Amino acid sequence: MNALVTGLGVVAPNGIGAPDYWSAVRAGTSGLGPLTRFDATDYPVSVAGEVKDFVATDHIPGALAVQTDQWTHLGLVAAELALADGGVDPGRLNEYEMAVVTASSSGGTEFGQREIEALWRRGPRHVGPYQSIAWFYAATTGQISIRHGMRGPCGVIANEQAGGLDALAQARRLIRDGAKVVVAGGADSALCPYGLVAQLSTGNLTSAGDPATAYQPFGAQAAGYPPGEGAAMLIIEDEAHAEARGAVHRYGRIAGYAATFDPGGFAVATLRRAVELALADAVLTPDDIDVVFADAAGVAGLDAAEAEVIAGVFGPCAVPVAAPKALVGRLLAGGAALDVVTALLAIRDGVIPGGATAEPATGYHLDLVAEARATPIRTALVIARGHGGFNACLIVTAP
Incomplete structure (x- = not known):
């Protein structure tokens, strides 16, 4: 069975939605800028790729937003965009033939930090009940699955940058095993003190203060990379299923x-x-x-x-x-x-x-x-x- 990509969803520092993101990339428009998500004055990193003007409740119900972390918000929106782009209506498909596989390397660090601070400062009675699930690496997979009634095989992969590709490869395996539609991709957001300190431990983040020169891969002046947040979700579909339902987009195949x-x-x-x-x-x-x-x-x-x-x-x-x-x-x-x-x-x-x-x-x-x-x-x-x-x-x- 061929694994065909029929939908794309993007929430990136330089564009929300695949069309806006692609227009920005083709124009060379950067999404890097000063780190503003918290006061980073005392940290060696001052440049980051933040998703600007993103308000979770503009896209998902308020009750769900307060139960989940920014990283899950980004993933949920990217999944919604991918489903819409692919013309996939989960309500019209067999719930057991739809699957979800996402990658995450940080989990809900911002949510977790907030609740841990409440524990230290005010005691266990002030820790919210959603701490037990919002920080967990599988939270985004679970929330996408629940929101869209996808009850086929679901999973999460946690091995940093490589995980985004591993998740797509797992989607291909699920298609070969009989799934018809898989939402797959990766999401992360760790632009909080806890998340940033964890990334600093690698020794690979840049301390450059100019967004225009902070990230120079393969460059003579390369000195590390700025952290970023964002999500990309793809609809991976059995090719015969896509043809039968008249899929609008056929972006490409996962070949190897x-x-x-x-x-x-x-x-x-x-x-x-x-x-x-x-x-x-x-x-x-x-x-x-x-x-x-x-x-x-x-x-x-x-x-x-x-x-x-x-x-x-x-x-x-x-x-x-x-x-x-x-x-x-x-x-x-x-x-x-x-x-x-x-x-x-x-x-x-x-x-x-x-x-x-x-x-x-x-x-x-x-x-x-x-x-x-x-x-x-x-x-x-x-x-x-x-x-x-x-x-x-x-x-x-x-x-």
């Missing part, structure tokens, strides 16, 4: 996937194996890939390792390399899923988005796409790495 793990960190050999296994799974060769959407950490050592892999597999400067996440920051589990959305829109419109640094470091041997480039695209590879040694690669093709 692989994941590897290196407990020691990010070894070149381990990441290269993930790329090669994904190509083998898709029954493709390196020459078949029209564009690579890089993990693009913006950290010199990580960038060098990824550049070595890309140049080693595809040849020096042999394939365009895109890094549109430079316009939004690293959205953790939401980031890789957003890259897949971007790749599918690039395939549809024949445009590789810009965003990569215009001043690359020497020795990387990459064809970095700094400004939008018009070119026919049929196949894209998305690479993602999650803190702790997780690697994932996903290949999408034209429908």
Whole structure:
């Protein structure tokens, strides 16, 4: 069975809804700016990718909003947008043939911090009853499932940035096992003191104060990445089911996937194996890939390792390399899923988005796409790495 993408939903720092997000990316419009979600004066990070002008109750019931974290709000809205874009009415489908798989790396940190502060300051009687579920990694999957009556297989994956691709790969497995429609993707929001401190522990966040230069993946001045928040959800559908119901959109197919793990960190050999296994799974060769959407950490050592892999597999400067996440920051589990959305829109419109640094470091041997480039695209590879040694690669093709 073919896993077809029929709907896209995006809540990103530079656009809410796939059309607005894609317009911003094509124009090179950044969503990075000063960190305003809390007073970050005493923290080394001052730039972030925040979803501006987002009011949860504009999109979901107030009762649900107070029971859940910002990260779940973003995921719920992205799922609603994806269902609407795909023309999927869950009420008209078999509830046991619809599934939900999301990725999260932080859970409900903002909600959890607020309730823990209430516990410390005022005692256990002042901790709300929803603390037990709002912080949990599976909360977004559960809330999407409940809201839309999706009672098929549901799950959550928690391995940071790589999780967004792993969730989509799990959706493909569920389609092959008989599910007809799967809502899948990633969401994260950890722009609170607790969430930021947790991310600082990696040592990879940038302390740069200028949003215009804070994130320079593969750049000569690369010095880390700014944190971000956002969600990207996709409707993954059995192709025969999509045809039978007259699906409006056929963005592309999930053609290949692989994941590897290196407990020691990010070894070149381990990441290269993930790329090669994904190509083998898709029954493709390196020459078949029209564009690579890089993990693009913006950290010199990580960038060098990824550049070595890309140049080693595809040849020096042999394939365009895109890094549109430079316009939004690293959205953790939401980031890789957003890259897949971007790749599918690039395939549809024949445009590789810009965003990569215009001043690359020497020795990387990459064809970095700094400004939008018009070119026919049929196949894209998305690479993602999650803190702790997780690697994932996903290949999408034209429908």
